[in-house]
Amino acid sequence: MDTTRRPTDELLDVARVLLLLQGAVLIATTIEALFWTLVFPGAAGTPFLMTSVTALLVLVAGARLREDRSRTRRIVYGVEVVILVNLLIDLALAVVITGHVPPIVALLTRFVLPLSVIALLRQSARATVAAVAVSRLEAMS
DSSP: OOOOOOTTHHHHHHHHHHHHHHHHHHHHHHHHHHHHHHHSTTSOSHHHHHHHHHHHHHHHHHHHOOTTOHHHHHHHHHHHHHHHHHHHHHHHHHHHHHSSOOOHHHHIIIIIHHHHHHHHHHHHHHHHHHHHHHHHHHHHO
């Protein structure tokens, strides 16, 4: 059994856990959007569709997240940026319409969580590049 771990494994493990947490929050939001779509027959199904697709992408990307998969990283970056853009739109609408900001928990889960995932993925990518550069230098000497 090989017990050696790469330098980026810990960062990716934390990113996977955060993506799992974010996926759980998105699933709860999907259930809420489905409920409100059923309660109000004239309501558009767009929030349900967007949150269900986002939850699926976050959970699948979290399961497939590895050091050597740059495509998965790009998908995660894209989903996190979409979540941040939706937060900005919702925040602007909330302030304009009601004059108040949303609750702090909503801001934390929709702002801090995506930023944390992006930061962890960037750090793990930098650690991978640095490890490859060091191993090439060691091979040359």
